[in-house]
Amino acid sequence: MKKTKRESHPIPAKALLAGACLSACAAFLIYMLRINAVFIDSTVFKGFSAMLFGGCILTAAVLFTLFLLQAYHIQKRGTELHIKKSFQVLAKIAFIFMGIFVLYAAFTVIFSDFEMRARLRTVIAAALPSFSAILCIILLAWGLPLIQKKTVRCSIAIALSGVLTLSVVLTLFPCYTYKFLSDPMVIDNGESYSVVFATNDSGTGFVEYTYQGENCKVYDEAAGRLKNRTVHTVRIPKAHLNGNTYRIGSTRMIEERSYGGRSGKSLLSKDYAFAVPNGGTQTYLTVSDWHLHLQEAYNTIQYTGDYDGVILLGDAVPGLETEKDIAENIVAFGGTVSGGVMPVLYVRGNHETRGPFAAALPDYLGMDRFFYTADYGDYRFLLLDSGEDKKDNHPEYGGMVHYDKYRADMVEWLETLESSDKKTITLVHDSDLCVEEDLRERAEVQLQKLSATEIVSGHYHVCKFEQENGFNIYTDGGYKDGEYIASKLTLTTDNYHLSAWNNKGEQVFDKEIVW
Numbered sequence: 001m002k003k004t005k006r007e008s009h010p011i012p013a014k015a016l017l018a019g020a021c022l023s024a025c026a027a028f029l030i031y032m033l034r035i036n037a038v039f040i041d042s043t044v045f046k047g048f049s050a051m052l053f054g055g056c057i058l059t060a061a062v063l064f065t066l067f068l069l070q071a072y073h074i075q076k077r078g079t080e081l082h083i084k085k086s087f088q089v090l091a092k093i094a095f096i097f098m099g100i101f102v103l104y105a106a107f108t109v110i111f112s113d114f115e116m117r118a119r120l121r122t123v124i125a126a127a128l129p130s131f132s133a134i135l136c137i138i139l140l141a142w143g144l145p146l147i148q149k150k151t152v153r154c155s156i157a158i159a160l161s162g163v164l165t166l167s168v169v170l171t172l173f174p175c176y177t178y179k180f181l182s183d184p185m186v187i188d189n190g191e192s193y194s195v196v197f198a199t200n201d202s203g204t205g206f207v208e209y210t211y212q213g214e215n216c217k218v219y220d221e222a223a224g225r226l227k228n229r230t231v232h233t234v235r236i237p238k239a240h241l242n243g244n245t246y247r248i249g250s251t252r253m254i255e256e257r258s259y260g261g262r263s264g265k266s267l268l269s270k271d272y273a274f275a276v277p278n279g280g281t282q283t284y285l286t287v288s289d290w291h292l293h294l295q296e297a298y299n300t301i302q303y304t305g306d307y308d309g310v311i312l313l314g315d316a317v318p319g320l321e322t323e324k325d326i327a328e329n330i331v332a333f334g335g336t337v338s339g340g341v342m343p344v345l346y347v348r349g350n351h352e353t354r355g356p357f358a359a360a361l362p363d364y365l366g367m368d369r370f371f372y373t374a375d376y377g378d379y380r381f382l383l384l385d386s387g388e389d390k391k392d393n394h395p396e397y398g399g400m401v402h403y404d405k406y407r408a409d410m411v412e413w414l415e416t417l418e419s420s421d422k423k424t425i426t427l428v429h430d431s432d433l434c435v436e437e438d439l440r441e442r443a444e445v446q447l448q449k450l451s452a453t454e455i456v457s458g459h460y461h462v463c464k465f466e467q468e469n470g471f472n473i474y475t476d477g478g479y480k481d482g483e484y485i486a487s488k489l490t491l492t493t494d495n496y497h498l499s500a501w502n503n504k505g506e507q508v509f510d511k512e513i514v515w
């Protein structure tokens with residue numbers, strides 16, 4: 001029998017509300033997941049992510065509007081609204097789009113790799129209080145008056161008010177104890193030491209020590225104004241710290257304002273006894289490409305035994321999206337493995353040249369540039385920065401890099417160096433040195449002149465030793481398929497020794513090379 005217009009079944013108000021809420025959640029996830037679509041956005045279809053996000057918001061708005069129409073009709077007339085066919089068609093189309101968006105978000109989350117899931121956790125945790133507050137306000141304002149039963153209405157009102165209050169409180173007042181994330185990391189920046197440490201919330205930072213009978217307290221500041229952030233950096237002359245003890249301190253800043261402000265708990269660390277590697281035999285831990293896999297790296301490093309210094313060969317993260325990336329994956333990691341008592345040589349990885357916080361990395365780490373030399377007794381480290389591993393116009397960089405000029409400057413600087421009688425190890429993230437062939441050739445010629453042909457590097461996530469064009473190139477490991485490999489470099493006057501372990505404690509490399 002043919003259905004009449006009056007006999008058609010309207011879509012229930014509850015379903016419309018659920019669809020609107022799901023669309024809003026999908027819009028939130030799609031916005032957070034937009035980094036996954038960077039290739040589509042920059043090569044195939046510019047604006048793909050924006051279109052998905054906009055479509056999702058529009059779908060949520062349509063479903064919520066239909067819900068309001070339906071629900072107010074029920075409240076006013078006591079019956080469900082027999083909406084016009086065009087409205088029903090609109091609702092069905094909106095539900096189809098909602099399903100597509102939800103499936104897209106769900107599949108993207110399910111098939112995201114470890115790095116993407118870690119990124120998602122961070123951004124969702126940061127945005128969740130504001131998102132929850134907005135959703136609660138909308139539901140309280142428009143949804144609540146539509147609920148017929150008083151007890152249900154009261155219960156939902158109490159629950160939404162609770163979530164709203166909690167969101168506001170969590171946004172305005174930190175509810176966790178202020179603490180250091182790890183021991184500090186003392187970076188040898190070539191000119192001086194940068195004592196870098198991280199806290200779990202924003203605050204000020206300082207380093208204090210006694211030098212030649214004088215008490216010194218050096219703040220993390222710029223032109224007299226203390227910096228308020230989670231990564232704290234203080235530059236100290238090398239002579240002040242060598243063989244000395246120091247402490248780090250920080251005061252939480254709950255609210256920094258132009259007039260006044262509100263501070264919280266102050267922290268002061270234990271004493272750190274700092275010593276530089278010296279003598280004929282020196283040992284260094286070398287690690288690269290941990291790519292957020294901190295625990296696997298820590299599990300491996302426990303097998304490498306003692307060392308006098310730390311060499312970080314880059315690629316701590318997929319990209320520097322937030323200050324937290326620097327705080328947790330570079331600073332706290334370097335602090336944990338060095339214990340704040342030995343120098344750290346930091347080589348920038350190509351993944352640290354990406355993201356909105358990449359340009360600020362030199363400032364965060366107290367470094368003017370990432371190519372320099374550092375001498376310890378009879379040995380010299382020559383640190384180079386290979387920058388990105390692709391040409392500057394690659395769509396992945398979004399027009400935000402100028403590394404060709406930077407690498408040219410580095411090679412020009414390299415060509416100004418004089419030969420040294422010290423045994424030299426060249427440290428670089430990518431042993432290809434430069435993506436520009438002419439620059440690579442110039443760099444190789446100069447390294448040969450400087451007798452700096454022993455290269456220790458990362459980037460390829462494997463542990464291997466190769467001999468090419470008169471260079472001995474060691475790639476020190478990194479993370480791959482659940483395995484992390486870290487290496488130890490031992491320098492002696494006759495040779496240098498390379499050894500490596502994985503996170504199961506198995507030794508995977510052992511080789512001695514005569515200088």
Ligand SMILES: [Fe+2]
Pocket residue numbers: 315349350351429458459460
């Ligand atoms: Fe890399």
